[in-house]
Amino acid sequence: MQPAKLGGRRSTPFVRSRRRDHRAAATLLVATLACASARPPSATPLAATPADPGPAARDARSLAAAGHAGVICSGVFLQGREPGEVRRDSTYFVVNDGDRDGVDRLEVDRGRREVRVSVRGGPARTARLVEGLGCVTLPEHGDLHLDPARLGAVPVAQATAPWPDDLGPAGWAVPREEQDAVARAIAPWFDDAAALTAAVVVVHRGRIVAERYANGATADTLLDTSAIGKSVLATLAGRLAQEHALALDAPTGLPEWSGDGRRAIRPIDLLQMSSGLACTSPFDDDWEEPKEYTDSQYVYTGGVDAVGYALSRPLAKPPGTEGRYANCGPLALTGLIERITAARGEPLLAYARRSLYAPLGMTRSLTEPDAYGHPLFIGYHFAAARDLARLGVLYARDGVWNGERLLPEGFVKRVSSPAPAWKAPVYGAGFWRFPPGTPLPEDAFSMVGFGGQTVLVVPSLDLVVVRIGHPRGGDAAAPLRKAAYPAIVAAVRASP
Template identity: 35%
Template structure:
């Protein structure tokens, strides 16, 4: 009996020691996966609560649970509304991460005690009663085929948040998911890449950058990366090692672990000669953002607002940055559905808005020109300006169709020959077989019947 008691005490001691060691490990050396999860939750809640003005519980139960189903119930999420700050910790103690909101800058991962100086918030913009795009008023079509397409749950897809149809410069149809409306800022995910490419184009128009520039970073001097051009980054043919599938490097490190996302991407080794191989890469987009910011100089932080968002009337648009100040041009633009389709219409008009040419005259044509290395057997799928090409992807749409596409089935399809811009945004799993193709086909067919 005595031996049994000794053994029990020994077992209890070993278990307690194990718990202690495990706790110390989680406290001082938390694994990257856990740090990434708490960072993701902090950033996602912060952006959706303070930019999109959504209910915090709804964000946690949908967006956070969708991405982190195994750990969401073990996360302690504290929202400090007074300081517009979010703290997230695993089981309330471990891998603590913090996200801080700033007006017009969105949310950034910060350290525990870091609360930035607050500038006076901008005066809210009055919502014009003019017809979109000058204002927010719309005159919707009553066409039965279009209404049927917009309101068909199978075409909308699970988790639909917004569908908007623009024809000949006017919104003719729209529908929204529960809890969302025309003014709710929505994350574009990789649709942000195209906006980032346009900002680089504006820096080119301003004479501060060129497509053929090489020797882009001092850290690349003396090795083959010095041959990477701005055009290579735009076309996703830099040759830098990158995986979007979680192999190597860990894509979560870019937004959730790296204080300097551009340095994280910049330090990747070459896997192919520049210009020879297509490799879809969020790292290339962040490097492009860093380059145009460097080229613009002191005014870079205000550049997206002053040069693009304000001229187009995209009053809801917020492009977020990492802690170093580099815009996260691969995924982190929030804007309302009405503002996202303003951007799509801007591309349909070849970079002209209200009579002003905001991009180099042929720049949108360049963006749409195929990247030969992206041909997967049915024609190139990618354009030189971080755009997707409809024909190469097998979409049975007019040959001039090009697209912005993002994670979780975000899409803006632009069809110049039909004067059409079609947006679909949502929170939709990508492994359930849903495709936006049938929705696009139905809308295009309905709009053809209206002409």
């Protein structure tokens, strides 16, 4: 899932090409911020069918239908939204602009908990709600190749956990002046209806300073966080590193890569999206929408084993020499982590709940899988706003939660520092950087997802700002964020 660059703007999304959209957004990121398997995962290698030619050989109408079906299914069955509204406000990140007006069939079967869509007379595609997993897009011909029980799926709690009182200093309460100033700073996100803001939570020194919801969302809503899931994936890699089960700087040891140059790829290369794997993306300079769907979209819409597909990609560049936004690296890391946890007798989803969500009290977090059971942290991650705030607090405090170190020393700094292979110093490893000259503290960084989904982390101020909304509002939300962030920082700095 491509991130909506902070501060990036798009002209009318229904007529502008996706390449121009993403390239302009990438450019404006710097400028704006300067101003403001048929079996469940196991230790056995899981590779896609070598003959899979990828998206170029598939009917683009089918891929567009699958993208619509998956997003609408999640909106209807996870969030309680109306299908027409979800289609209008949220079907952006995996559907090319030219296909968004082409839906000619949209059926919601609430009994079977399925959504079926066709686009421009093409084949219909189906997404189905699976208890404990969320919505899963079915393969073009066939059913799901997964067993929820073996994947460690359990129903998500119905309510977010109460905010812990012991995160803040003993005896300290947020001053009324700070509350009022922060409330004024976040108000434009809600006053501007075009921003489609669903939730904002601001946490300072472990206390909630401000919290607001709109557009049908509540504190318990599973919000679509998009590629913020990459930050969750990075955190799981950090947990395994803390447990000495994953070495970030050693070759992955994946058997699929043992016979060629891919054997040199390290987990940190996968996290930094600088693995060198051949994996097309709408961010590519030579991509135009008439070229149809890219590899980075295909892993959502093809109904394929997404991890296997990523592992099957050849090298296009030597590992660690080029940083570029594409989904295959993080997907390959997902496959590696799946194998590590499976070898220890635990499915990845169960490991995430036990090792990360439970310690932080994240009761409303869910990552939807592909049809073969691989969690798509690359973009199908949902969470309550307070769960995102808890994750932000973990990073604001150098990977320590209530006195317990969950992430290795130096890990937070490393994943939030510019990745060396990226030409622009804007990406770390699952986290985005603010360029020099930004009117924010030098140590500020963000989790970012498509459509304006952001979690600002400022360790020096022990500050976290969560803002999530429906993707169509991302353009309108960008300039509001440009103003809100410095105002929030000023308010907490002035607080006694």
